[in-house]
Amino acid sequence: MKIQVNGKKVEYENELTVKELLKEEDVDMPEMVSVELNGEILAKDKFDSQLIKDGDQVEFLYFMGGGSNDGLH
Amino acid sequence: MDFTEEQLERYSRHIILQEVGVEGQQKLLESSVLIIGAGGLGTPAAQFLAAAGVGKIGLVDADQVELSNLQRQVLHHTPDVGRLKVESAKNKINSMNPDVEVKTYRDYLYSGNIKEVIREYDFIIDGTDNFPAKFLINDAAVMEDKPFSHAGIIKFTGQTMTVVPSEDTPCYRCVFIDPPPPGAVPSCKEAGVLGVLAGVVGALQATEAIKYLLDKGDLLTGNLLNYDALSMDFRKIEVKKNPDCGVCGEDPEITELIDYEQGACEL
Numbered sequence: 001m002k003i004q005v006n007g008k009k010v011e012y013e014n015e016l017t018v019k020e021l022l023k024e025e026d027v028d029m030p031e032m033v034s035v036e037l038n039g040e041i042l043a044k045d046k047f048d049s050q051l052i053k054d055g056d057q058v059e060f061l062y063f064m065g066g067g068s069n070d071g072l073h
Numbered sequence: 074m075d076f077t078e079e080q081l082e083r084y085s086r087h088i089i090l091q092e093v094g095v096e097g098q099q100k101l102l103e104s105s106v107l108i109i110g111a112g113g114l115g116t117p118a119a120q121f122l123a124a125a126g127v128g129k130i131g132l133v134d135a136d137q138v139e140l141s142n143l144q145r146q147v148l149h150h151t152p153d154v155g156r157l158k159v160e161s162a163k164n165k166i167n168s169m170n171p172d173v174e175v176k177t178y179r180d181y182l183y184s185g186n187i188k189e190v191i192r193e194y195d196f197i198i199d200g201t202d203n204f205p206a207k208f209l210i211n212d213a214a215v216m217e218d219k220p221f222s223h224a225g226i227i228k229f230t231g232q233t234m235t236v237v238p239s240e241d242t243p244c245y246r247c248v249f250i251d252p253p254p255p256g257a258v259p260s261c262k263e264a265g266v267l268g269v270l271a272g273v274v275g276a277l278q279a280t281e282a283i284k285y286l287l288d289k290g291d292l293l294t295g296n297l298l299n300y301d302a303l304s305m306d307f308r309k310i311e312v313k314k315n316p317d318c319g320v321c322g323e324d325p326e327i328t329e330l331i332d333y334e335q336g337a338c339e340l
Contacts, residue, residue, distance in 0.1 A: 006308075007308060031253050031254055031257040032253050032257055032258070034249050039313055040313065041250070043250070061232075061248060061312075062227075062230075063204065063253050063258075064224075064227050064230070065202040065204065065226075065258070066113060066114060066224065066225045066227055066231065066274075
């Protein structure tokens with residue numbers, strides 16, 4: 001099947017879950033990623049069960065801090 | 074308000090722009106922006122907003138300048154090491170542009186004081202480095218109907234998004250749902266960050282603030298802009314309002330601000 005991950009075309013032989021895709025795409029820390037599937041944000045408890053299918057568009061949106069440590073403690 | 078000769082000259086490159094003009098410059102001089110975090114993102118934003126003549130700038134930061142900050146926090150200079158960041162930044166802004174009133178808050182923001190602070194300003198810039206602060210700012214801004222710019226940076230990549238609650242645009246929580254578990258957050262000291270990346274992203278945040286204040290152009294709402302400095306790719310990812318969002322969704326369960334545990338991440 002052909003899918004798009006972060007705007008790039010990739011091919012996989014079989015359907016796979018979001019959790020498996022994160023692993024295949026070398027995402028080290030899945031807890032630091034929000035996943036958008038075909039434009040909708042996916043609840044984290046669906047990473048294990050949600051299947052990625054032919055034609056799907058997936059975006060990995062990373063948690064990014066940065067800036068200054070000031071806001072609170 | 075009448076412009077002085079000096080102001081006409083100072084802001085001449087703005088005034089000549091059709092989208093700004095005398096009227097727009099006057100708007101900027103009558104506007105206020107709160108910058109939370111006078112560090113990597115907040116200082117470049119502060120510099121450009123001050124130069125642009127934003128009439129009132131609030132700076133929130135309880136930290137002191139450290140030597141390791143100077144690689145990216147260009148408003149702070151070597152003799153400032155050990156000074157409060159807000160004092161160092163205020164000092165430079167005053168010398169850069171006397172038209173700007175600077176209000177400093179050497180405080181940490183939390184559920185008990187943030188609403189009162191942001192209420193005073195037209196636009197908020199989130200220049201913080203940690204997720205409890207980012208979620209707090211988002212939720213408070215949604216509850217108080219305050220527009221703000223989110224941004225984050227790590228290593229060679231940055232992201233930014235603008236949220237305008239009064240126009241019902243997607244919020245930070247729509248996209249990121251909840252803070253990551255504190256144990257999962259990598260040490261930013263270990264991760265590192267390219268100094269100039271902070272400048273680029275902070276300047277993008279200032280651009281959004283100015284556009285909002287002028288009511289010109291298209292804001293980065295409903296889009297997360299991702300910037301990869303290594304490949305020099307700027308990519309906008311469309312994001313939608315999340316109907317299940319805890320703070321701005323159809324049935325929000327968050328009605329009181331939350332003070333999350335700090336995930337250590339000193340940038």
